[in-house]
Amino acid sequence: MSEQEEKPKKKTRREFLQQLGIVGIGSVLGSSAILAGINYDKKKTEGQRIRILTAENELLEIEKSDATPVVKTKYENLTYLQKQGRDGIEGKRFVMVIDLSKCQNARKCMSACQNAHHLRPEQHHINVLKMEETENTPPFYMPKPCQHCDNPPCVSVCPVDATFKRQDGIVLIDNERCIGCRFCIAACPYSARVFNWAEPLHAQEDADKTYDVELNVPQKKGTISKCLFSADQVRLGKLPYCVSACPNGVYYFGDENEDAVTNGTTKETVRFRKLLADNGGYTLMPELGTKPRVYYLPPKGKEVPFQEKDRDEAAEHLSHS
Amino acid sequence: MLEQSKIDKITSDLLGSIRLNKSFMIWMGFLGVSLFVCLGAYVKQLTDGLVVTGLGDYVSWGMYLSNFVFFVATSLIGMLISAILGLSGAKWAAPLARIAEIIALAFAAVAGLVIVSDMGRPDRLLNVFIHGRVQSPIVWDITVVTGYVLISALFLYIPLIPDLKICSEKLDKIPPFQRKIYKILSLNWNGTLEQEKLLKQSTRMLAILIIPVAMAIHTVTSWLFASTPRAGWDSTIMGPYFVTGAFVSGSAAVIIAMYFYRKNYKLQDYITDFHFDKMGKLLVLVSLIYLYFNLNEYMVPGYKMKKFDAIHLNNLFIGGHAVMFWMVQIFGLIIPIILLLFKKMRKPLPMLLIGIAVLIGAWFKRYIIVIPTMEHPFLPIQNVPLHFKVYTPTGIEILVSIAPLILVLIIITLLSKVIPIIPIHETIEQLEEKH
Structure with a gap:
C-alpha cells in the first residue's frame, strides 16, 4: 500500500526538479546572452587593447572592454593569499647579511617591524641584543631576526603544518591554522618566535582585513607570530621593513641564486659570497645543523663604541655560567 | 572445591563498596564544587587568552605541560602492575590489578584534557586530524595516548566481565536499569570452559599489547622535549628516564589509592599488610632505577659543564631552582628509598605518607624538567618585561592545573562505586587453585 502511495509522490518530485532544471538553465543562458550583448556593445564603442598578467604569470592582450575588475569575496581573497603565501616566489633563495660592525643599536629596524606587523612593544620579530660572549671579548649589538633555517626545527615539530618552509627559503606561519601549542617556540634555538598571549594590539581595527600570511596581519590571539623576511615586500621587489629602516647600513638583503645582496641604507648591491668571504661571514650556532639563511659579519673595528649603560645587560647572560 | 559459604562471603565483601552512602555524596559534592571553580578559571582563560597565565615568549611551556607529563607518567602504572607483573606470574599483584587499571585509565584519559588546556586555540583541535603531519611528535603523542586510553579501557573491561555478571545477580538494592546495564555488559557470561579460555586469552593478549603502547606514550612524551636542541632537554636518555620515573609516581598513586580503598571499603582481608609490603618493595626497586637515571642525566653533563649545560x-x-631541585631529589626519592628498606615502614600508614611524599615529589620533578630549561635559551632574553624572564604560575593557572586532578578523583571514586575494585572472579579462582 505504502509503495503505491509513494510512487506518484516521487513522480511529482522528479517532474518538479526537471522543471526547475529547465528554468535554471534557461535563466543562465538568457542572462549570459544579455551579458554577451552588452559586452558586444562595449567592444564596438571602445576597441582598446590592454595587457594583463594572469595568476599563472602569463602575459595576455585583450580588449579593455572585456576586462572586468574581479571583486573577490573575503573568503576568495584569503584562499588566494594563502596559496600565494605557501607557494613562495619561484627561482629565488632569499638571504640576509647583518654587518655587526655597523650596528649602533638605533633600533629603527625593531620599530619599523613592529609597525608593519602590528606587534606589541614586547613582541619582537627582530630583536637587537646586547651580546658579550666571553669575559675578555668586547661586547657588541646583534640584531636577531628569524634565521629562516634551511633545516628549521620549528617546521619539523609543528603538528599541523601551520609553520612551513617555502621554495624561496622563507619560513612563514599561517595563523589561520596554528593551534597555539607553542612546540615551535620550544624547538627554536634562536628564540625567534613570539606568541599572541592576549588580544593583539590592533585587533579591532584589523578585524575586517583579509588575513595575509605574508604579512601575518591581522595578528590573532592564541597563535604564533614570527619574522617573515617581509615576504609581502619581497613579493613587490622591495627590501624588508627592517632592512630599509636601518640608518646605519647594517643590513644587506638579496637572492642567493643571483649572488647579489643590496644594502638597505646605501642601496648598494654587492656580491653575496664575496661579501661573506671578504669579511669573515658566519651563521649563528652552525653546530646545531639548522643551516640559517641569515649571515653575520663580525663586529670588527666598530666606529661607535658599545654603550657603557648596556654593558651590565650584555654580561647578564654570561654571568649565569 | 571451595565451600559455597566462603564464596558468598568474598562476593558480599567485595560487592560491599557498591552502594551510595552519605560520605560518598559529601565527597562527590566537594569534588563537584571544586571542579566548578576550576572550570570558571578555565573559562576566564578562554575569553582572555593565555595572558592570564604566567607564561611568556621564553617560558612558553609551564605548569600545564609539566602537569601533562605527570598525568601521562602516572598512568603508566597500569601497564607495570597488570601487564608486566601479571605476565611474569607475580600472583600477589592480582588483587591490585584493577586499582592500577582504574588509575591508568583515569590519568591517561584526563592527560588528553590537560594538553588541551595548554593550547592557545583549543577551538582548532580538529586541525590536528585534518592537517596532522607525521613528523611532529605531538601527532605521535596524540595517537599513542588515544591508543593507550582505548587499550586500558579494554584491559579494565575484559577481566571485569565475570564480575559484571556477579554484580547483576548478587547486588540487591540497585535500580533495575543498573542491573540491566550490568547484564548487557556481562555479555552473557556463564563461566563455561570455553568462555574462561577466551577470557584468559584475550586478557593475555591485551597484557602483551599494552606494554609497547605504554612504553610509547611516555617515550613520545619525553621526545616533546628531547627533540629540541635546548640544554637540559637535549638528552638521549630522555625516553627511559621518563618511563622509569613514571613507574615511581604510578606506584605511589596506587599505594595511596590502596590505602583509601582499603580503609573506606573495609577491604582489610583483601588488601593486606602483605600487599603493602610488596608494593613498598616495588617502589624501592623502581625508585632505585629512577635514581640511577637521574645520576646519568645530571652527573654526566655536570662533569663536563659545557657552556649551556653549565648555565x-x-x-x-645552586641557583634559582636549587631548593625545589634538592627537595625533589631528597624527599621525593632518596629518603623514601632509605625508609622503605625497613620492614616497619612498609606498613599501610607509613606507606601512605611516603606515597604522598613521592607523588608530590614526582609532580615537582616534572616542573623541574620543563621550566628551568626554558628560562635559559641560547641567546639572551632582552627587551621584554621581567615576567617573561622568570616564570611564576598565576592563580588561574594553578586552578586550571588542579582541575584534572579533581577529575581523576571523580573518575576513580565513581568507578569504585559501580564495579568491585578487587576482582571477585579472580580472587575466588585463586583460592580454588590453592585448595
Missing part, C-alpha cells in the same frame, strides 16, 4: 645545571644545583 642550566648551576641554576638547578
Whole structure:
C-alpha cells in the first residue's frame, strides 16, 4: 500500500526538479546572452587593447572592454593569499647579511617591524641584543631576526603544518591554522618566535582585513607570530621593513641564486659570497645543523663604541655560567 | 572445591563498596564544587587568552605541560602492575590489578584534557586530524595516548566481565536499569570452559599489547622535549628516564589509592599488610632505577659543564631552582628509598605518607624538567618585561592545573562505586587453585 502511495509522490518530485532544471538553465543562458550583448556593445564603442598578467604569470592582450575588475569575496581573497603565501616566489633563495660592525643599536629596524606587523612593544620579530660572549671579548649589538633555517626545527615539530618552509627559503606561519601549542617556540634555538598571549594590539581595527600570511596581519590571539623576511615586500621587489629602516647600513638583503645582496641604507648591491668571504661571514650556532639563511659579519673595528649603560645587560647572560 | 559459604562471603565483601552512602555524596559534592571553580578559571582563560597565565615568549611551556607529563607518567602504572607483573606470574599483584587499571585509565584519559588546556586555540583541535603531519611528535603523542586510553579501557573491561555478571545477580538494592546495564555488559557470561579460555586469552593478549603502547606514550612524551636542541632537554636518555620515573609516581598513586580503598571499603582481608609490603618493595626497586637515571642525566653533563649545560645545571644545583631541585631529589626519592628498606615502614600508614611524599615529589620533578630549561635559551632574553624572564604560575593557572586532578578523583571514586575494585572472579579462582 505504502509503495503505491509513494510512487506518484516521487513522480511529482522528479517532474518538479526537471522543471526547475529547465528554468535554471534557461535563466543562465538568457542572462549570459544579455551579458554577451552588452559586452558586444562595449567592444564596438571602445576597441582598446590592454595587457594583463594572469595568476599563472602569463602575459595576455585583450580588449579593455572585456576586462572586468574581479571583486573577490573575503573568503576568495584569503584562499588566494594563502596559496600565494605557501607557494613562495619561484627561482629565488632569499638571504640576509647583518654587518655587526655597523650596528649602533638605533633600533629603527625593531620599530619599523613592529609597525608593519602590528606587534606589541614586547613582541619582537627582530630583536637587537646586547651580546658579550666571553669575559675578555668586547661586547657588541646583534640584531636577531628569524634565521629562516634551511633545516628549521620549528617546521619539523609543528603538528599541523601551520609553520612551513617555502621554495624561496622563507619560513612563514599561517595563523589561520596554528593551534597555539607553542612546540615551535620550544624547538627554536634562536628564540625567534613570539606568541599572541592576549588580544593583539590592533585587533579591532584589523578585524575586517583579509588575513595575509605574508604579512601575518591581522595578528590573532592564541597563535604564533614570527619574522617573515617581509615576504609581502619581497613579493613587490622591495627590501624588508627592517632592512630599509636601518640608518646605519647594517643590513644587506638579496637572492642567493643571483649572488647579489643590496644594502638597505646605501642601496648598494654587492656580491653575496664575496661579501661573506671578504669579511669573515658566519651563521649563528652552525653546530646545531639548522643551516640559517641569515649571515653575520663580525663586529670588527666598530666606529661607535658599545654603550657603557648596556654593558651590565650584555654580561647578564654570561654571568649565569 | 571451595565451600559455597566462603564464596558468598568474598562476593558480599567485595560487592560491599557498591552502594551510595552519605560520605560518598559529601565527597562527590566537594569534588563537584571544586571542579566548578576550576572550570570558571578555565573559562576566564578562554575569553582572555593565555595572558592570564604566567607564561611568556621564553617560558612558553609551564605548569600545564609539566602537569601533562605527570598525568601521562602516572598512568603508566597500569601497564607495570597488570601487564608486566601479571605476565611474569607475580600472583600477589592480582588483587591490585584493577586499582592500577582504574588509575591508568583515569590519568591517561584526563592527560588528553590537560594538553588541551595548554593550547592557545583549543577551538582548532580538529586541525590536528585534518592537517596532522607525521613528523611532529605531538601527532605521535596524540595517537599513542588515544591508543593507550582505548587499550586500558579494554584491559579494565575484559577481566571485569565475570564480575559484571556477579554484580547483576548478587547486588540487591540497585535500580533495575543498573542491573540491566550490568547484564548487557556481562555479555552473557556463564563461566563455561570455553568462555574462561577466551577470557584468559584475550586478557593475555591485551597484557602483551599494552606494554609497547605504554612504553610509547611516555617515550613520545619525553621526545616533546628531547627533540629540541635546548640544554637540559637535549638528552638521549630522555625516553627511559621518563618511563622509569613514571613507574615511581604510578606506584605511589596506587599505594595511596590502596590505602583509601582499603580503609573506606573495609577491604582489610583483601588488601593486606602483605600487599603493602610488596608494593613498598616495588617502589624501592623502581625508585632505585629512577635514581640511577637521574645520576646519568645530571652527573654526566655536570662533569663536563659545557657552556649551556653549565648555565642550566648551576641554576638547578645552586641557583634559582636549587631548593625545589634538592627537595625533589631528597624527599621525593632518596629518603623514601632509605625508609622503605625497613620492614616497619612498609606498613599501610607509613606507606601512605611516603606515597604522598613521592607523588608530590614526582609532580615537582616534572616542573623541574620543563621550566628551568626554558628560562635559559641560547641567546639572551632582552627587551621584554621581567615576567617573561622568570616564570611564576598565576592563580588561574594553578586552578586550571588542579582541575584534572579533581577529575581523576571523580573518575576513580565513581568507578569504585559501580564495579568491585578487587576482582571477585579472580580472587575466588585463586583460592580454588590453592585448595
